[in-house]
Each structure stands twice: as structure tokens, then as C-alpha cells.
Amino acid sequence: MEPPHRESLYCADVTVTVEGPRGPVTVLEGVDCEFTARRTAVVGLNGSGKSTLLRLFNGLVTPSSGVVRTGNVDPAAFPRHARSLVGFVFTDPASQILMPTPLEDIELSLRRGVRDRAERTEQAMAWLRRLGLEDRAHHSVFDLSGGERQLVALAAVLAVEPRVLVLDEPTTLLDLRNRLRLRQLLDGLPQQQLLSTHDLDLAASADHVAVVHEARLIDQGPPERMLHLYRHWCENGFPGETAA
Amino acid sequence: MEPPHRESLYCADVTVTVEGPRGPVTVLEGVDCEFTARRTAVVGLNGSGKSTLLRLFNGLVTPSSGVVRTGNVDPAAFPRHARSLVGFVFTDPASQILMPTPLEDIELSLRRGVRDRAERTEQAMAWLRRLGLEDRAHHSVFDLSGGERQLVALAAVLAVEPRVLVLDEPTTLLDLRNRLRLRQLLDGLPQQQLLSTHDLDLAASADHVAVVHEARLIDQGPPERMLHLYRHWCENGFPGETAA
């Protein structure tokens, strides 16, 4: 296996403010981090800012203040460059699949890299086989089950072989077996991974865990300690809150 | 509390076949069941047919052969009648909320039953209060967090006071805390519940569990035994399969 290459996913004092209907809303505030672990998991409540944090690194969200670096690239200034480094998998597969059938969708990802059409179809089928979806290749993506669709979206991103994988809640729609299978697949990939998740088993498999709460990165460290703390906070209230 | 009324959710030899790109696809085959427990959970792999099974009971899917009964109603023949008995909650609340704000959405549910406008608003606010959402009444649904949105979707379904609640993976998009909150809320409801889920903790809270595999209902029974079996099958292969 090739020596795994690591990019630094870096934030310094990053604040993200968006316009809501009732004036500006702060979605992230004063975030400092540098993720270089092979797999980093971000956990936090609904609406705490996890997806926003992940989106910073490929320029889908731009910071209102502060510095973001993906590798050495400023994704706000050079989104194309940042995006060629980072493959991003959305939670909601329906918003990521662009073509009417799974096969065509993965072929779209391969377009740039593989010129020959037959070869492209071959490789796309190979990806579908890897995820156990070969018999769904020609179905309309709108007839697939939720989990099947999530796997297609993942395959489409893996097919471009980016340096860094950013996955926003990649297991939410998956069954137990596919969750285990996805874990194995991720374990076998050479890429550095940054993921957000509510699946604490998946988070436990990371090398580094960050906890986001109410727009702030409130703590980070080794998975055991962080997940213990997070569970505790979920049940008894986060720091500065009364019990839920 | 009123004495809980139970409907029978009944299938006899139900097969669902749909047209796929390469000829017909069997999505459910020879399903026999009668769910009368207070809470029934359906578990199974991705694409096994759980959502299809749930949709039979309100006529969103019609069987190709066999008999379906919701209470005494044939949902294929009388979908409206069946839908007035059954409230259906989708996985993704965003696609279930039909109006721009929570209050308006719940008023929409009440339109049929409550003619008087002021009364309707009053009742809608009462539902929001019950779910702890009164301060979100006039927010745009785009600005709610995932958990809040799931609660609004549930409130809109509860407002029509269905006899039976059918929930398709209601906790998948939720964080740990919201998951607990939803569980508590479901526990406190008088309605009979049928849900599909990959969240085995939620499944364990049911009174009856059915396992669907490759379009067949392969086993059903008390939660402990079924979930143990399901876990075992996920790890070591389902009956008739070699190990995964």
C-alpha cells in the first residue's frame, strides 16, 4: 500500500454567520482546530454546526472571519483547488445523485479520469459491485431504497479517488450489516477521513473526536474520553446548561 | 387516559411486484402477518422491503396479489378511509412538512376537521405546545434543526388524531438527545404504533418485532429473541446464505 498522505484540515478562529429571516445567525463561532488524524469524527447535537464545519473544507461554506486551510489551500479563495483534494459525501443522498441511474451517476464521476467509454462503464460497475449494488445498476435512482441510495452517493465520490474524504453522517440510512461493511470499506481506504456522525460506534472507530455544541468546538481528544463525555452531556446537560 | 384502541394491521400472502428496467422486480413476497401489539418494530437490511411493507397499510403501495387490511379497511380499494385511520411519518421530515411555518403546517392538518379559523389556530398552537415547540410557531421550517423538524412532522400527523401511527425510520436523522426525546413522546401517546428502524435500541422498545429479509417476512416474535437473531444474521449471514 502507498504511504498514506495526510493533509492538514485547519481552522483558526473561524466564525460563520448567515442571514436568517430574523437577522444574522451565528452558525459557527471561534473554531480553532487542526485535523491531521487518519480518521476524525465530529459529534454534536442536531443543529450544533457539524455539517457547517465539514463544509468549510471544500468551500461549500465560506467563513465570515478567520482562516481555513485544506492542505495549503484556502478553500474560500480557491474552491476548485480545494474540491479537487476533498471528496464530500452528503447525508442526504438524494441531493448528491445527479444522474437517473446509479451506473450513469458513477460514470459521471469517472468522466474526467477515464476517457474510454467501455472502460468507464467497466470501472463504474466494479464500484457498484464493491458496494453490493450491481443488480441495481440500471434502476431509476428514485426507485432505490434510502440505504441503497446512500451507498450509490458514496460510490460516486469514492470513484474520483480524492485525497481526503469528508463524510457527513455516512451511516444514517444504513442497516447494521451495511454499517459494518462501510466501516470495513473506510478502514481499507488509503484516504484521510473527516466525518460527522450520530452513530457513536462509528465515532468510536476514529482516531480523534471533536465535539461541537451550539456553534462552538467545545472539546476534542481521544475517542474514548470524548464519547464518554458526550454521552454524559446528552443525558445530563451540556456544560453551562441545566439538566435536560 | 382513554382505553387504547387497537386496529389489526393484517396481510395475507401479500406480494408486491413492480416494473424494473429489466422486467418485473419482486419487492415483497408471500407476506403473512397480523400486527396488533401496541408497538411493532420492523427490522431488516437496506432494500429488504420494510418501507414497502409499511406503505401497504395506507395504500401508498398496492399489493399485486394477496389481501391487506387496515382495521377492516382494504387500503387499496379505499385509500382515503385507510389514511384517515393511519398517520404516516416519513424518515425525512423536510418532505413531509407542506407549509412554510410549523403553525401553518399543523393548521393544514386541521382544516378538514375544524371549520372555525380562530379555533383552528388555537388547536394548532396547543399541539405545538404539547411538543414543546410553541416558540418556533412562526419560524420558517428551513430554520428549524433536524430534531425540531421531525417533531413538527409528527405533530402534523398527530393533529388529525389517527388511530394508528406508522413511522418509517423516525429517529435516523436525530441526535442522541432528540432520539431519547422522541422515544419518550412515543411512549406517552395512546396510539398503536408500527415502525421500521435500523436503530436497534428503538426496536428493543417495541412489544413485537418482525424481521424482513429479501422481500420476505422471515420471522417475528418478542423483541429480545428477534433482535438477537437479527444481529446474529447480520454478522454471520442470513438463513440460506453463506457468511457475509
Added chain:
Amino acid sequence: MRRRARPRGDDLLGTYVPGTSPLHRCPLWLKALLVLGACLVVMTARDWRVSLGALALTAAAAAACGLGVRRWVRSLRPLLLLVILLTAYHLVANGPARAADVVLSLLAVVTLTRLLISTTPLPRLIDGLVLLCSPLRLAGVDPERIGLAVSLMIRSVPWLFGVLTSLRDAAAARTVRPHPVQLVTPAVIATVDYAHRTGEALAARGLE
């Protein structure tokens, strides 16, 4: 589903702002008549002074109702390009008076309707429409269905404004860079999918 899409067109047609001003409390039929009448006057009188007057009155009324004039101005931003094009065209073709009239009456009509929409909750507007359509019952049409169709339509506009943006994000996220034209088909397909999900939600909630 595409909930991340924070649509730019979200606020284009206006949304209800809760309040207790006279306009909020004014009966819908009176408000509607006033607004409709004013629109007719503005559009038929080809005089920029009339339009300017109407615009000023609307702005004053909006301020009096606590609608936050600044937010209004911001929500008109999507009109900017259109206003520039119209101004340029009419300046050259028909002179400054006509240009001013066209642009001012456009703005006046838009803000007048927004005034109505911002001070009346959508369900009330729909109630009014249903009432207006009730004679259609004689023709076998259910006015409630018309009301439902209109509210679904209004709900769908902001989603549609966001769909191209979210598809561009989706493509960017997987490092493919399709030409915008290549995204038009996926956008329409996503639209049909959205309509399907809406239909399922309607059916599931028994709103047929």
C-alpha cells in the same frame, strides 16, 4: 429534502410577519380590495408621480406595521438586474419619464402585494381564496383543493430557487464540474422527485 438549500428566492413573494398593527387586524377583503385597487391605479396611470406616491405610501405603511423596511429592501435585491435592464431600455427607447414610470410602478406593485402577504398569515389568504372560489362548487370543483394547490405552489417557489445552487454544490462536492447547462436536466428531475415526495406526503396525511 434538499434542506441545506437556503434559497435566495425564499423571501421573494414575502412571508407573514406576526404583528398587531391596524393592517394586521384589517379584514382580508378590505385589505385585498385596497391593494388591488392601488395596483390597478398604478398600472393604468402612466405617470411616474402616481407610482412614486404609491411606493412612498406603501413604504410608510410597512414601517408603521413594524415590517422592518431594511429587510424589505434586501428582499427586493433579486429585482436589481431587471430594474437596470428596464431602466436602460426605456431610457433609450422612451425617455426618462416613461423609464421612471415603468420602474417605479413595478416596485410599487411588488411592494403593495408584499404588504398584503406580509401582514396576512398564509392560511388566511388561502381561506379568502377558497371563499372566493366557492361558487365553483356548482361546477363540481372543490375550492379546498384549489386552496391547497395554491399553497403548495407558494411553498414550492423558494425550494425551486434553491435547487440549482444545491445541485452545483452536489457536483462540486464530488469534484466533478459539469457545465451549468448539464445541471438543467438534473434540476428538472429533482423537481419531479420533489413533486412526488410532496404527493406522497399529501396522500399520507389524508389531504386528498
Added chain:
Amino acid sequence: MTSPARETRSLTSFDLANIAVFAALTCVLALAPAIPVGAVGVPITLQTLAVFLTGMILGGWRGFLALLLYVVVGLLGVPVFAGFVGGPAVLAGPSAGYLLSFPFAAALVGALAHRSVRGERVRRRDGATSVAPERRGGLTVKLIGAGLAGLVLSHVVGTAGLMINAGLGLGAAVVTDLAFVPGDIVKVVVAALIAVAVHRAFPRMAGAVL
């Protein structure tokens, strides 16, 4: 999922949702910046693209209702016509003919288009729902034909509107109208290409398979 195919005229909730969403699509395309051309002030807009698309995708009856909904909502005062205009006053304006023609044009396009889609499937006889890749070209051509029929209808009615409301003579009205024809032909072709893809992704859109 299994959206019930319809042959009857009663509207299911799926029909209602499709009608509402496509009416909204027409609003969005109408509100995309319109380019004013000519002296009478009828702009080049993307509304006709919406008319063709709606017809080709929803079929005649639903397409008609979608555009009818759009026009009625606009006439009631919601600013959804080209250039953010709304209200009954547009009936006195130069583009009244075009606006009133939209529902009928969509109905015509839709009736012809769905016949072709269904015909395409019967021909295959193997029971599969999706349009076969090898026949996509043929279907595109037929959909373009359907679109052109709608184009002619809306331009004829539109020209009549120009004569009545803008006081143009027949010759002047036709000349004014002709300025829109090249653009509208492009829109027909684009709509047909998109519609074929939509019918592949949603095989049940055009009704039951025979």
C-alpha cells in the same frame, strides 16, 4: 415509489402536487430576468420553456391545470408574471394573448407528448417501463414535434392579443411575434431533451404500461 398511474380525470394527490410544483416552476422561470424586446414591451422570457416542459412531463390534462393555476394566481395579484407583475390589469396589456394561451398550449403539447411516450413503450412489448436507450432519439424527435405544435398555438393566440391590446395591424403583430420564434424553437428542443431524461428517471409519469 409506486405512484398510481392515472387514466381518469379525477385528480389524485400526486397529480395535485405535480400541478402545484410545475406552476411554481413556471413562476420561477418567469421571474428569471426577462429581456424586453420591441416597442410594445413583450419580453423574451423562459415561461414558454416551462409551458413545453410541463406539457411534455405532466401530459395534457395535468399540464393544462398547472398553467391554469399559474395564470389564475397571477391574475389574482401575486406578482408571478414576467417582470414581477400581477393582477387583472395584465389582461389589458400586450402580452395577454400569450398568457391566456399558455394553458391550452401546455394541454396540446402534453396530449401529443404522452401519446408518443406510451407509444414508444408499446413498441418494445417487453413490459419494461423505461424508455429504451436505443430509442431515445426517436422519442426526442416526437417530443419536439409536440412542442412545435404548442409553439404555433401560443404564437397565434399571442399575435391576436397583440392586435387587440397593442393596436397593431396584422403585419406589425406578426413581425413583432416572429422575433420570439427562434428563441422559442430553441426552448422546444431543450424541453424535449430534458423531458426524455425525466421519463427515464420516472418511468410511471406517462401512465400505465400496456
